[in-house]
Amino acid sequence: MMKLLNSNSIAGFVVGSAVCLTACLSIGSSDSEKVKEQRPVVSSVTMSPDIPSSVSFCGKDIDLTRYNMHEGFDRELSSFTYFHSTTMLLIKRANRCFPIIEPILKANGIPDDFKYLAVIESHLDPRVSSPARAVGTWQLLEGTARQYGLTITPTVDERCDVTKATEAACRYLKAAYEKYGDWAMVASSYNAGMGRISGELVKQDADSSFDLWLVEETTRYVYRIMAIKQIFEAPYKYGFVLRAQDLYKPIACESVAVSTDIQDLSGFAKKNGITYADLKRFNPWLRDRKLLTAGKTYTIRIPKESDMYYKTPNTYVHNPAWVVK
Template sequence: MYTSKYIVLGVLSMGFLATGVAQEFDSIPSTKQGLNVLKTQEIPVDTTAMDMEGVEQMETMEAKDDIQDNPLFLVKGQKKYDLKDRPETAKFDSLWMKELYDSSSLFDSIYQDITTLEIDSVYHYNVDTDTLKARLEILNQKTPFNIVYNPSLENVIRYFLTRKRDMMSRMLTISQFYFPLFEQELDNQNVPLELKYLAIVESALNPRARSRVGATGLWQFMYGTGKMYDLDVSSYVDERSDPINSTKAASLYLKKLHDIFDDWDLALAAYNSGPGNVNKAIRRSGGYKNYWNIRRNLPRETAGYVPAFLATMYIFEYAEEHGFTRQVTDRPYFETDTIHVKSTITFNQISELVDVSEEELLFLNPAYKLKVIPYVKGKNYALRLPVDALGKFVANEKAIYAHVQNQLKSKEEPLPQIVQSKDQITYKVRSGDFLGKIAERYGVGVSQIKNWNGLRSNNLRIGQRLTIYPRKIPSSISSASTRKKSTNSVAAAGNKVHTVKSGDSLWTISKKYPGISIDNLRKWNGISGNDIKPGTKLKLCDCSS
């Protein structure tokens, strides 16, 4: 049996870090009761890492019949396996997870900063302008970005070094968990590795970050853009929050934008505001294509976006020169691995079985919105665990799934049914609306609406847009939808073929023909990716001509 591993390494230096600690043995109950649980060593491990092109390593692990070890047991009525970790590494993990949890609140702060940043304001910090110019010139030589000194960029750097110093210090720590993953995927797509700093500007490295307009995850994908790059969204799963899948999608999207503008600064601006706004800014500036020449014609949040990215890059590259202490250790201690689930399982069940807290499970598996990992035929949903816990899970897989099924059968309340992303609707809040009323209207729960939209309270504002996966459609909406679909079918009937023009994408084409989705275009025309060439004739129906 083969194993494919992808190890995410996080490192954190503690003053009391010790080396050469002997491994403790698990404490084992002496009496056999209830469910027999196998030991974890030397068992064929059927783990699967998220697909990463060009970096798979395969190795064979054989089970040995003569292994001697004390068996582990699940005692009847006992909620957790009696398994113990090494106390020193458990302490390190606890401190590391605390750092990760604490950083999750920084998204709101950086989102507010970027959208309201006054980059021409002067912030006082003891940095020599000539020294700054020399350092920026070195960065300019090392990267494909247009890093040239100007007073506005210096002001943003000073702002981050003063008012956002604590946040930058914490980003230097938490980035050690995510940056190895980012760099691998950016390298796979042959885009600049420095783009890893963009995730700090976008989300403060919070995989569950959600903006006021619905952009979600480390790379802040809107729903439509995420679908363009095959990020699955359902009532259970939002792959925009999955670190590996979303990083691959961000790499592909940024690469596409660079192909359009042939400039990484403009690609970044387009990533934030959309290619259309960048094109408008170029036109309004008289045809200039340098970011700093078109900046004043961009939306306000984008005017501060690229400077924030460049300032973040500068601070990370010259952290020690500005008094930041890098908390780094030579020994990695936080390792994780993944396995595809073979049955629907909840975080609560996993926590009880392998003794990993639900908070840690949520951090390691941020794509699962309802703390449930579904099993869907044709989908490969993976569970990520610390390697020690994963070994326990894999070695006892059959017993665990049998235990889970017995639990599900004994519960009166069924798990929520999966609603695929194609059933998503956007609801605009009207006067007199409240969450309970909207939830009843569409046959869903208030907690579900809050989860889908990242709401922390029950407060709504008129005009607010909510993402909903309805269990039922109100009759008035259903009849209106039927009339609209009929109209769309008639409108599309006369257009069976679309000739691709320069600037077209599957997304823009699908929007020109109501009732036709990106998946339709791919299926009808045998397209597997997103690339289409000008002059290509695309079928707009499931027809032979």
């Protein structure tokens, strides 16, 4: 049997070589030079992603055929498509964060697409802080956070509590929608502020934030949300190949209600069977080595030991579209 296989392989090789030789001889020298000139000189090829004529945002079709709309969306989709490591990391994190964010948006009557606003604001990192001192998953400024019900003290910053910050963001988004009646303008106002968007609509005699001349960051803002949504809905289409085991698994936690001051959070962590580092990771709203409650009750999350290891691969997939089968 082995001899037969070897004979067939040799015969195939000889025939294939003859075909290739014939093809090579049939190409003239000028054609050969032309092929060399046109051949890429790099090991990979970068293709521009197709830009659709429209995309859906918050249940409304957004026309992208106008030059500025097409090019604005193209810029952001191309950026996320080829910013490989960051975009892939966002999908991995979403597997842990979206199960928290989505039910809160739904309960508050906010379109599900606004979870992508959190993605572009913070990369789903609850500890991130901007140069303008916006903090947390929803990148809230201190004044805005207080206005919409969050507590900020020397030892507490609820902007870093994903659940509470999402609820505060919902209150802002609802107020903005009452003002504009259009979710795209609501999203623009989240970046620029309602005062700025309202003022520019009047000054520029415009009806849509897409028609406004704004600073570059705000101009790009809604396009970025729509573009990352496009990739999240079909990662494989844009070259992202993920398996269930690649996604970050949700880690179950026990809740401990605390209404009295804790002077030593390291000791508190040890008493609850975790490290101080893990206490801070799972409760990023704790901003000091102690907790002063000022009469309030706070809920501290204690991760379950059994969930903190990847000894067994992650099997939870929040969105089946994220992974290959």
